[in-house]
Amino acid sequence: MDQPPAPVFRMKDLRKIYRTGEVTVEALRGLDFEAAAGEFIVILGPSGSGKSTFLNIIGGLDRATSGEAWFRDHDLIRANEAQLTRYRRDHVGFVFQFYNLVPSLTAFENVKLVTEIARRPMKPAEALALVGLEDRMDHFPAQLSGGEQQRVAIARAIAKQPDVLLCDEPTGALDSKTGVRVLEALTTVSARSGATTLVITHNAAIAAIADRVVHFANGAIAREERNATRQPASAVSW
Amino acid sequence: MRALDIKLWRDMLRLWPQALAIALVMAAGVATLILGVGAYDSLSTTRQRYYEANGFADIFASLTRAPASLKSDIAAIDGVAAAETRVEEIALADLPGMAEPASVRLVSLPEGREPALNRLHLRSGRLPAPDSYEAVASAGFAAAHRLAEGDSLRVLINGRQRDVRISGTALSPEFVYALGPGALMPDDRRFGILWMPEHSLAAAYGLDGAFNQVSLSLVPGVDPDMVIDSLDRLLQRYGGRGAHGRADQQSHAFLDAELHQLRAMSRILPPIFLLVTAFLVNMTLSRLIALEREQIGLLKAMGYSSLSVVRHYAGFVTLIAAAGIAIGMVAGSWLGAEMTTLYAKFFSFPFLVFSRNPAVYGIAAAAAYAAAIVGAVKAVREVAWLAPAVAMAPPAPPRYRKILGGYADLSGYVRQSSVIVMRHLTHWPLRTLSGIIGMALAVAILVGSLWSFGSIDHMIDVTFRRSDRQDATITFTEARPERAVFNLRQLPGVSAAEPFRAVAVTLRNGTAERRVSLIGKEPGVSLTRVLDGALMPVTLPGEGIVISDALARVLKLRRGDRVEVAVLEGRRQTLDVPVSAIITGFIGLTAYMDLAALNRLLDEDSVISGAYLMLDHAQTDTLFAALKQMPAASFIALQYAAVAKFRETLAQNVTIMITVYASLAAIIAFGVVYNFARVSLSEQGREMASLRVLGFTRGEVSALLLGELAAVVIIAQPVGWGLGYLFAWAMAEGFRTDLYRVPLVVNREVYAWASLIVFAAAAISGLAVGRRIDRLDMIDVLKTRE
Incomplete structure (x- = not known):
């Protein structure tokens, strides 16, 4: 039997405390987490369970208050602002709930915007073909449907060939049918690129497409489960 | 306090830097208007009161000698209120x-x-x-x-x-x-x-029992020209040199020129500031209203009328205007008082009347408020009348277009960050245009004010280095035979002497006429030269009169035309003389003739009024000592001393003027760039934060905004230079008087300085906004829809 691959993410006793005035909120309470290269993980949990805080830390957008957080040999706790920017730029692909495309750039240009600063990007047209938008490359975001915009966002995230793909409620703003198409695009690019993929959602139906499902509650991991077989996105509905 | 009023105050607290930037531009408009009109009023009222209190005369005349008994005849002229004679x-x-x-x-x-x-x-x-x-x-x-x-x-x-x-x-x-x-x-x-x-x-x-000068005051409503004619007739046999009104009285004429300049200034500057104010109000309010579209829908859904929504935003503009007007009034009054005090130092007035005309303040406030409202109208109109349901729905996403309709595909050559900048600028053409015009006006104000220094240098260079190159001019008490110039050449320290004859004349062409001193000079002289339009020396022709371009303009004369020359002294002939050349002249209205031709024309022997001298500077003290004893010398004018005094006075004004104009231009540049940047940042903040999440550095994200600002500022430069040249032209025209004409010379340094000052102001406000980019909330954009 193969050795289990070395984990790309290692989190230990991760804590995040927000202080606003007199109010102290403990968003993460000593969380332990590991992820292997190429793993497809769905993180489920209700609002306020800490999953977004976790994504912010793992994505290099915020720093934990204490504990350990490593991406390979990058220390995400002690990294400074510039190092975190570098980390996001070189290793992380983001997909947002509201797509966050640049409205003044076409689909092609939105992807190219990222490939211009990436170290080993794929061609923008290639990334758009992966999400099935080769015919809509010259359209501006305002001329695309929500599902199409999200697929552009996925193409944009994957075009830099990231090590990690972080998706925050990628189907949150979409109807079921469109959401499924987006998930199909997501699983396709994730498999093709071999990127470790984390999808944060409160939509439990999505859990079926993952290798592993992590349940968050009260700032900690409540339980984890491993899918014996992953369902294709087309089999999911909500 | 009503809930909407509380919202108004909170909006103001939140947007205070933008509101202040607009208020300052407006204040500059109000201040320049109050300053210009106020200083004009103060100066003219002071002059008026002084004249009234001390009985300043209306008509003046010089003559050779008349018996004291003539005074009663003069006083008896119809329309004369009082007459005074003197020596x-x-x-x-x-x-x-x-x-x-x-x-x-x-x-x-x-x-x-x-x-x-x-x-x-x-x-x-x-x-x-x-x-x-x-x-x-x-x-x-x-x-x-x-x-x-x-x-x-x-x-x-x-x-x-x-x-x-x-x-x-x-x-x-x-x-x-x-x-x-x-x-x-x-x-x-x-x-x-x-x-x-x-x-x-x-x-x-x-002159015992005689006089050689007379002044008259007139009964109100009397035509001065009629009295002048009667007086001239009376004085003709006594060597009268032509009576004249206040317009030709030197001190009065210079005060008039100063008032003329003040008026020109108060007409050019304030409208610029008020125009920029309107742009800025429009830019800022449009964005504020766009952001509050849903709230407006909500207010209307709850039952607020369109009018109360309009009143709410009008209140926002009114607050800004109130601040701008208040700052402008205080600054304007203070600057006005300072300026009037400067005048008091420069001019000899026994007292100063500070004009605090409420009408001026009222007009300034009304004009400023009107500019703000004009800027607000378009922004408010678009949303106030929307149906609540439409207003509450998010606006249609902006539809961008490819530049040049996509025919020019630049994607292979241009980075996408530049594409974002270009598309954003072209998507809001009116705003971009306002930004460009605003910046261009800042540049133009500087070009339109800084040019005058180079231009005055040019004037000095042409007048004293190329044309009137004498070191000193000596004028005799009365006309003397031409050989007097030989005696002057014998004086110690005189290296060269060139004689001249000065005759008081009135030049007339149709209804246009001017009193000038017609100067006769030797034709091929080297010390003082007359220059043509290309600044090349002209040899005075053997006949005909040579006049300066300024004189040609007021008399509507061209080369080859004939002009009536009415001699105001001696036998008072009236002659018809051809204009044989038009020459360059910046100071006064000048007319020249060949000395011999002039004497021939007057049917007189070779006489001269004085001489232009070149001095040996090692011996000037000896010369001066000799001149102080020389009975024939009436006065001696030292050219270098005159030029030095001119430059010294100018140097004091330069510092004040540069400070004032540079501050005014900086206020505009700062206000425009700051508001432009804030609006742009408000629109693109979300995109920028998203890009930060995607791994763009602060610098790369800032470059989007700064690139936009840079584009506006750079495009504005040539426009500003062009506008500035127009302002300079308008100023030169506005400053033109019979006493002097400022040549329109705009050096390259002027453009460079104007741009540098504006760049600096723009950079400061760009940096102020840039700090906000650093504080963009990356986490927030992940979770929110705009």
Whole structure:
């Protein structure tokens, strides 16, 4: 039997405390987490369970208050602002709930915007073909449907060939049918690129497409489960 | 307080830097208007009051000699309210600590009574004792030489050295702007006025029982030209040199020129600021309203009327306007007082009337408020009348277009960040245009003010280095035979002397006429030259008159035309003379003829009025000592001293002017860039934060905004240079008077400085906004829809 691959993410006793005035909120309470290269993980949990805080830390957008957080040999706790920017730029692909495309750039240009600063990007047209938008490359975001915009966002995230793909409620703003198409695009690019993929959602139906499902509650991991077989996105509905 | 009012105050607190930037631009408009109009009012009211209080005359005439009995005939002219006669002469004074002689104007005072006209304002001491060699000195001259009551100075009075004792100091409405012969600026060290008892002065000049000057005041409503004609007829046999009104009285004319300039300034600057204010209000309010679209829908859904929504945003504009108007009024009043005080130093007024005309303040406030409302109208109109349901729905996403309709595919050559900048700028063409025009106006204000320094240099260069290159001009007490110039050449320190003849004439073409001094010079002289339009020396032709372009303009004359020359002295002929050339001249209205031709035309022997001198600077002291003893010399004007004084006065004004205009331009540049950047940031903040999440560095994200600003600022430069040239032209036209004409010369340095100052102001406000980019909340954008 193969050795289990070395984990790309290692989190230990991760804590995040927000202080606003007199109010102290403990968003993460000593969380332990590991992820292997190429793993497809769905993180489920209700609002306020800490999953977004976790994504912010793992994505290099915020720093934990204490504990350990490593991406390979990058220390995400002690990294400074510039190092975190570098980390996001070189290793992380983001997909947002509201797509966050640049409205003044076409689909092609939105992807190219990222490939211009990436170290080993794929061609923008290639990334758009992966999400099935080769015919809509010259359209501006305002001329695309929500599902199409999200697929552009996925193409944009994957075009830099990231090590990690972080998706925050990628189907949150979409109807079921469109959401499924987006998930199909997501699983396709994730498999093709071999990127470790984390999808944060409160939509439990999505859990079926993952290798592993992590349940968050009260700032900690409540339980984890491993899918014996992953369902294709087309089999999911909500 | 009503809920909407609370919202208004909170909005204002949140947006205060933008509101302040707009208020400052508006304040500059209000301040320049109050300053310009206020200083104009103050100066003209002060002059008016002074004239009234001291009986400044309406008509002035000089003559050779007339018996005192003529005074009653003069007073009997129809329309004359009062007449005063006196003796007036120019003399040289020898003052300790001054190698060169100073010029003094000796003016007689009637004995035992106050003069009816042009009364003195005694500053210290008393009037001179009758029949004495005492004098009241002009206050500036006395101060420059520390002359106090009881002190004496030596004056060459009609060829005899006399000690004149100072009995007091005074100001006079005739000498508010006291310009010495041949001077360009008032110079209290080199020129003064001495008022002396009539008997002593008349006796010294052989004018006992006679006078050589007369002033008149008119009954209100009388046509001065008719009185002038009657007076000229009366004085003709007594060597009258042509009576003239206040317009040709030197001090009055210079004050007029100053008032003229103030008015030109107050017409150009304030509209610029108010235009920019309207742009800025529109830019900022449009964005604020776009952001609050849903709230507006909500307010209307709850039952607020469109009108109350309009009133709410009008309240926002009114608050900004109130701040701008208040700052502008305070600044304008303060600057106005400072400026009037400067005038008081420069001009000799005994008192100052600060004009605080409420109408000016009212007009300034109304104009500023109107500009703000005009800027607000479009922004408010778009949303106020939307149905609540439409307003509450998010606006349609902006539809961007490919530049040039996508025909020029630049994607292979241009980075996408540049594409974002270009598309954003072209998507809001009106806003981009307002930004460009605003910045261009900032550049234009600077070009339109800084040009004058280079231009004055050009004027000095042409006038004193290429044209009138003499070191000194000596003028005789009366016309002398031409051979007098040989005697001058014998004086120590004189390297060259060129004679001239000056004749007072009126040039007339149709209804246009001007009193000028027609100068006769030798044709091929090298010291003083006349220059054509290309600044090449012109040899005075054997016949015909040569006039300056400024004179040609006012008389509507061209080369080859004929002009009527009415001689105002001697036999008072009226002649018809061809204009043989038009020459370059910036100072005064000048007319030249060949000396021999002029004497021939006047049917006189070869006589001269004085000479232009080139001096050997090693021997000037000896020369001055000799001149102080020379009975024939009426006065000597030193060119280099005049130019130095001119430059010195200018240098003081330069610093003030550059500071004022650079601050004004910086206010506009800062206001425009700051508001433009804030609006742009508000629109693109979400995109920028998203890009930060995607791994773009702060610098790369800032470059999007700064790139946009840079594009606006750079495109604005050539536009600003062009507009600035137009302003400069308008100023040059506005400043043009008969006394001088400022040549329109805009050096490259002017454009460079204007751009540099604007770049600096833009950079400062760009940095202020750039700090906000650093604080963009990356986490927030992941979770929110715009």
